[in-house]
Amino acid sequence: MSNSCLSSIGKKLIMSISGLFLVLFLLFHMSMNLVAVFSGEAYNAVCEFLGANWYALVGTMVLALGFIVHIVFAFILSLQNRKARGAERYAYQEKPAAVEWASQNMLVLGSIVFVGLILHLSQFWYKMQFAEIAGITNQYGVADGAAWMQYYFSQLPVVICYLVWFVAIWFHLCHGFWSALQTIGWNNKVWMDRWKCISNIFATVVMLGFAAVVIAAYIKSLC
Amino acid sequence: MATDNIMKVNLKVWRQAGPKEKGGFVTYENVETTPDTSFLETLDILNESLIEKGEEPIVFDHDCREGICGMCSLYINGHPHGPATGATTCQLYMRRFKNGETITVEPWRSAAFPVLKDLMVNRNAFDQIQQAGGYVSFNCGGAQDANAIPISKVDADEAMDSATCIGCGACVAACKNGSAMLFVSAKVSQFVLLPQGRVEAAKRVKAMVAKMDELGFGNCTNTRACEAECPKRISISNIARMNREFLCAKLKD
Ligand code: HEM
Ligand code: SF4
Ligand code: FES
Numbered sequence: 001m002s003n004s005c006l007s008s009i010g011k012k013l014i015m016s017i018s019g020l021f022l023v024l025f026l027l028f029h030m031s032m033n034l035v036a037v038f039s040g041e042a043y044n045a046v047c048e049f050l051g052a053n054w055y056a057l058v059g060t061m062v063l064a065l066g067f068i069v070h071i072v073f074a075f076i077l078s079l080q081n082r083k084a085r086g087a088e089r090y091a092y093q094e095k096p097a098a099v100e101w102a103s104q105n106m107l108v109l110g111s112i113v114f115v116g117l118i119l120h121l122s123q124f125w126y127k128m129q130f131a132e133i134a135g136i137t138n139q140y141g142v143a144d145g146a147a148w149m150q151y152y153f154s155q156l157p158v159v160i161c162y163l164v165w166f167v168a169i170w171f172h173l174c175h176g177f178w179s180a181l182q183t184i185g186w187n188n189k190v191w192m193d194r195w196k197c198i199s200n201i202f203a204t205v206v207m208l209g210f211a212a213v214v215i216a217a218y219i220k221s222l223c
Numbered sequence: 224m225a226t227d228n229i230m231k232v233n234l235k236v237w238r239q240a241g242p243k244e245k246g247g248f249v250t251y252e253n254v255e256t257t258p259d260t261s262f263l264e265t266l267d268i269l270n271e272s273l274i275e276k277g278e279e280p281i282v283f284d285h286d287c288r289e290g291i292c293g294m295c296s297l298y299i300n301g302h303p304h305g306p307a308t309g310a311t312t313c314q315l316y317m318r319r320f321k322n323g324e325t326i327t328v329e330p331w332r333s334a335a336f337p338v339l340k341d342l343m344v345n346r347n348a349f350d351q352i353q354q355a356g357g358y359v360s361f362n363c364g365g366a367q368d369a370n371a372i373p374i375s376k377v378d379a380d381e382a383m384d385s386a387t388c389i390g391c392g393a394c395v396a397a398c399k400n401g402s403a404m405l406f407v408s409a410k411v412s413q414f415v416l417l418p419q420g421r422v423e424a425a426k427r428v429k430a431m432v433a434k435m436d437e438l439g440f441g442n443c444t445n446t447r448a449c450e451a452e453c454p455k456r457i458s459i460s461n462i463a464r465m466n467r468e469f470l471c472a473k474l475k476d
Contacts, residue, residue: 007432008402008442009469077442084401084441086334091248092327094301096397096451103446104399179445182459185467189460 009183011077016180018070023177025063026169030209037216040146047145052132060129071114078107102175109172116165123152153214154221162214166207173203228257230317233325234269236281239338242345246338250325258318262305263288263295265317282341288313290454293389296396297342298329303393303452311391311454331396335403335439346392348438349406353390356423356430357410363419378416385412387455394449394457400441405449407435408465409457415468425472432469 036043050056095104102109124145132142140147152158177199181187187195231253239246254272256265263285270280286294295312299305305315320326328342336344388409395403411428414420420427443462450459 007469007473008404008436008440009432009466010473012442012466013470077444081400081402081441081444084334084439085399086332086336086401088246088332088338090298090301090329090332092301092329096302096448098451099446099448103444104448106444175445182445182463183443183466185463185465185470187460187463189458192458192460 011073012183014069015073015077016183018066018073019176019180021066022070023173023180025066026173026206030206033213034209036146036149037213040150043146043149044144047128048143050129051143052129056129057133067117071110074107074110100175102171103179106172106175109168112165112168113172116161116168119161120165123158124148149213149217150221153217156218159214159218163211166211166214170203170207173206174200177202228259229255230258230320230322231255232265232317232320232323234265235325235327236342237329238281238341239330240340242337242339246341248327256317258316260317261288261313262297262299262315262317263313282339282343284343285313290314291389293391296331296344296346296391296393298331298396300327303331303396304391304454308451309454309456311389314454331392333392333395333398333401333440335401336392336395344392346390348440349390349392349403351438352403352407352431352434353410355434356427357414359414359419360423372418374417382413382416382420385409385416385457385461388413388453388457389455391454393452393454395440397448397452398441398443399446399448400444401439402443402449403435403438403440404443404462404465405453405457405459407431408459408461411465411468412461415464424468425475428465428468429472432465 032043032046035046050059095101127138127140127148128142128145130136131138136142140151153162178187178192178195181195233250233252234254235248235250237246238249251269254265254269256268260268263283266281266283273280284294284296286292288295290311290313293311295304297304297312299312299315304310304312306319307315330336330338330342331344331346333344335348336346339345386409388406390406392406394405395401411424411431414427415424445459445462447459450457
């Protein structure tokens with residue numbers, strides 16, 4: 001098993017497993033956020049639960065590891081692929097209609113996702129879980145997620161940044177989800193189109209879920 | 224040749240004297256041909272005129288000129304094997320192009336397929352992958368009665384579809400990652416679906432993938448450009464099958 005990690009398919013397997021793990025996390029995070037639309041109190045109870053407890057910290061570490069593995073392998077694979085393409089490029093190139101744009105721009109999309117992630121962590125994680133661990137006191141406190149949300153998402157530029165971020169994740173997922181299953185080998189001629197359809201629906205539902213929370217908070221701030 | 228049938232095209236061709244030489248485009252203007260002339264014949268016509276002028280003819284690969292050998296290549300107007308789908312360069316006719324059009328002709332571009340001269344690249348890497356395991360190493364004997372080893376129609380069709388891969392390398396040429404997964408997966412699949420090929424399946428897939436990696440082909444990111452440009456319409460479902468076979472073989476180690 002060990003040397004399969006070094007083969008091209010082995011590296012892609014790591015990429016797809018870590019990607020699917022992040023997909024599951026997104027689904028969980030989105031469901032959790034939706035609570036905030038219905039009740040700030042209930043949302044804060046979730047935030048309390050996911051504060052500086054040992055299980056939430058272990059979860060955060062595992063999640064961070066998932067991101068690191070995914071990003072490190074993204075760069076390893078992308079660098080190898082650049083090299084394999086050769087130094088000389090085509091002068092005239094036309095993309096076949098069947099090729100999705102996202103599939104050829106996963107690193108660019110992933111990098112946007114990463115920049116958005118840094119912004120997001122600095123706004124929420126740093127002010128909440130991290131502040132709790134470090135014993136920092138701040139404006140809204142470390143467990144009032146609903147207040148932080150309301151604070152950030154009443155600012156239009158922040159809302160726009162988040163929506164752009166969501167679009168990037170949407171593109172990344174539309175390709176990533178079925179691509180991960182293809183990489184694992186769980187695909188055939190019949191399931192090809194089904195998986196692609198499921199990918200698009202899944203990515204759309206998850207990202208609309210995230211967007212709804214941000215937009216709802218913004219609208220509330222206007223009222 | 225009826226004169227009203229004559230068309231003229233400008234051919235912008237990559238010329239490169241040798242593997243280490245610096246190459247560049249040379250445009251040959253007003254090359255006379257007809258809509259019913261094949262693309263390679265048009266290159267022949269141009270080459271004849273170059274020879275008559277005492278110039279070096281353009282080097283390009285070809286052999287059968289009927290879409291079965293996989294020798295022809297060429298990246299024409301942004302597509303391997305040109306703009307036609309499901310066809311090789313040798314099956315491409317000038318009626319695909321407009322009168323007076325400038326057609327850009329480039330060699331396959333991939334680190335594993337270095338240019339030898341002009342439009343000819345070295346595709347020996349594919350031979351090496353085949354030699355690593357693209358065969359059945361025991362004697363299967365003569366042709367059996369069709370009912371001696373029952374094979375489902377579905378499997379027989381899939382195996383046959385995979386076996387139509389002619390090893391031309393258009394998949395690598397089309398891929399932004401320079402990946403050979405479509406070719407290798409077609410070769411793995413054509414054996415693995417049949418009882419004789421199944422016997423050495425694990426050994427074969429490991430050896431062929433290892434060789435593919437060693438030769439510097441890229442990692443597949445499932446863009447599907449290969450499948451769209453493949454003259455034999457090989458499906459990427461073969462790649463899923465190969466990954467499955469490979470991962471199962473490795474897990475059993
Ligand atoms: C929300 C976070 C993310 C999720 C849910 C996610 C999910 C996925 C999935 C499911 C795949 C498909 C894997 C495969 O084809 O086998 C993938 C591929 C990829 N991801 Fe991500 N990803 C995320 C973040 C990132 C980040 C931050 C980067 C890099 C900066 C990145 C770069 C890539 C690249 C380059 C690929 C293509 C790799 C390949 O096919 O070889 N991703 N991602
Ligand atoms: S898979 Fe298609 S494009 Fe690739 S070598 Fe075979 S026939 Fe050519
Ligand atoms: S020359 Fe044989 S396939 Fe084109």
